[in-house]
Amino acid sequence: MLTDTPLSVQLETQAxxxxxxxxxxxxxxxxxxxxxxxxxxxxxxLVDRMPRMEHPGYMLALMPTxxxxxxxxxxxxxxxxxxxxxxxxxxxxHRGKVLRTDSMSELLSVYGxxxxxSRGELIEVLTADDTPxxxxxxxxxxxxxxxxxxxxxxxxxxxxxxDLIVGADGIRSxxxxxxxxxxxxxxxxxxxxxxxxxxxxGDPGLGEExxxxxxxxxxxxVKGRLGVFLGGPDxxxxxxxxxxxxxxxxxxxxxxxRLEASLAAVRADPDPYLWRLDDARMSRWxxxxxxxxxxxxxxxxxxxxxxxxxxxxxxxxxxRMLRGADRVALPAVLAAWERVERxxxxxxxxxxxxxxxxxxxxxRVIAWLRETVMRMLSVRAxxxxxxxxxxxxxxxxxxxxxxxxxPVGSEGRSRF
Ligand SMILES: Cc1cc2nc3c(=O)[nH]c(=O)nc-3n(C[C@H](O)[C@H](O)[C@H](O)COP(=O)(O)OP(=O)(O)OC[C@H]3O[C@@H](n4cnc5c(N)ncnc54)[C@H](O)[C@@H]3O)c2cc1C
Numbered sequence: 001m002l003t004d005t006p007l008s009v010q011l012e013t014q015a016x017x018x019x020x021x022x023x024x025x026x027x028x029x030x031x032x033x034x035x036x037x038x039x040x041x042x043x044x045x046l047v048d049r050m051p052r053m054e055h056p057g058y059m060l061a062l063m064p065t066x067x068x069x070x071x072x073x074x075x076x077x078x079x080x081x082x083x084x085x086x087x088x089x090x091x092x093x094h095r096g097k098v099l100r101t102d103s104m105s106e107l108l109s110v111y112g113x114x115x116x117x118s119r120g121e122l123i124e125v126l127t128a129d130d131t132p133x134x135x136x137x138x139x140x141x142x143x144x145x146x147x148x149x150x151x152x153x154x155x156x157x158x159x160x161x162x163d164l165i166v167g168a169d170g171i172r173s174x175x176x177x178x179x180x181x182x183x184x185x186x187x188x189x190x191x192x193x194x195x196x197x198x199x200x201x202g203d204p205g206l207g208e209e210x211x212x213x214x215x216x217x218x219x220x221x222v223k224g225r226l227g228v229f230l231g232g233p234d235x236x237x238x239x240x241x242x243x244x245x246x247x248x249x250x251x252x253x254x255x256x257x258r259l260e261a262s263l264a265a266v267r268a269d270p271d272p273y274l275w276r277l278d279d280a281r282m283s284r285w286x287x288x289x290x291x292x293x294x295x296x297x298x299x300x301x302x303x304x305x306x307x308x309x310x311x312x313x314x315x316x317x318x319x320r321m322l323r324g325a326d327r328v329a330l331p332a333v334l335a336a337w338e339r340v341e342r343x344x345x346x347x348x349x350x351x352x353x354x355x356x357x358x359x360x361x362x363x364r365v366i367a368w369l370r371e372t373v374m375r376m377l378s379v380r381a382x383x384x385x386x387x388x389x390x391x392x393x394x395x396x397x398x399x400x401x402x403x404x405x406x407p408v409g410s411e412g413r414s415r416f
Pocket of ligand 1 (some may be wrong): 024025026027028029030031041047048049050058059060061062063077117137140168169170171174175194236275295296299300302305306307308309310328
């Protein structure tokens with residue numbers, strides 16, 4: 001459970017830690033890292049700019065690359081109980097016809113499940129142990145390892161020195177600026193989409209996508225319901241969710257009761273969550289005054305369903321590598337973490353950018369060409385690079401040992 005805790009209490013609790021860690025942003029990446037470090041005996045200070053946890057209620061599908069984080073936290077049973085395996089995936093034509101259905105279970109069976117879970121339930125799983133966080137708090141400035149905290153209105157609320165400052169404040173990160181990280185490389189699709197919930201009318205393990213001419217409809221199972229995503233070019237969305245969903249219904253022939261109910265859910269939601277479909281990639285994660293993690297380091301387009309999965313993996317790798325690290329070893333360990341993890345995250349991001357080129361294109365001819373490609377391209381081929389990442393995850397303990405054995409100074413100059 002997340003417990004709103006005064007900053008002074010968190011700072012006092014941390015005073016004797018071998019590494020004083022500050023995590024800015026209590027989202028998926030920040031919570032995973034903070035909880036894993038707590039399990040390893042540290043007391044990371046965790047702050048979030050929001051006045052309380054207002055997690056947008058959207059659905060997430062997580063690759064099995066995340067499982068080890070839940071095992072290390074001792075919450076794997078809770079994770080299994082809160083999620084549901086997405087066993088199959090159907091691709092539909094722009095008119096709604098099912099063109100192919102692939103087994104996700106077969107694709108990933110050796111490694112685990114592709115698990116559908118709502119963001120709220122995931123946060124509850126991650127915070128099964130008591131999780132102190134100071135809400136309404138962020139960092140305005142960092143200098144020489146000292147973080148200056150401010151409230152939501154920018155008023156100072158304290159300062160403290162840290163050995164490691166982690167910017168985990170999401171895709172529109174402010175910590176990039178605070179840590180002088182420079183500007184991200186961004187892919188802007190010019191598309192956005194609404195997220196809503198529908199009742200699952202049977203077939204609970206089936207995820208479906210309909211790539212239309214100028215719209216995209218995806219339904220993804222979580223426990224007991226379906227997460228619905230309805231997207232389109234920004235200009236076309238100006239009519240609002242209800243009218244846009246109605247126009248989509250006019251443009252399809254045979255979508256069946258499940259997808260019809262999904263469109264009805266978007267129409268019925270008075271204020272569905274709107275997601276801008278941009279991504280962001282930082283060329284460096286380890287900076288002179290701190291590091292970036294999760295979407296702040298690399299935020300994803302939704303096309304491969306892997307952003308949260310890679311954020312959890314990067315947090316888990318870091319936590320494991322920090323297990324044996326003290327202040328002296330920190331620079332070498334962080335450099336090794338970035339060297340191993342960033343290329344993996346960028347490979348997953350490249351896969352989602354490649355799929356975006358197929359998805360965010362308008363026109364009947366394009367839709368027809370895409371369908372011809374997708375008839376031949378199995379999920380195995382489309383997600384091949386990601387399955388390879390799942391299969392080839394490095395051993396963080398070995399990477400950390402290698403970093404600690406390397407000659408001092410071989411990782412270059414940095415405060416860390
Ligand atoms: C609709 C939708 C569907 C998605 N589906 C999938 C999926 O199926 N599979 C998948 O793997 N990924 C999916 N993703 C992506 C996934 O949600 C993100 O990759 C993941 O949440 C990244 O975690 P994060 O901790 O980096 O950022 P977030 O989870 O966004 O958390 C950032 C946190 O930082 C806080 N914050 C923001 N600014 C500040 C600040 N200045 N100071 C302090 N705190 C701050 C925020 O309040 C928030 O708590 C989806 C995303 C969306 C929006």
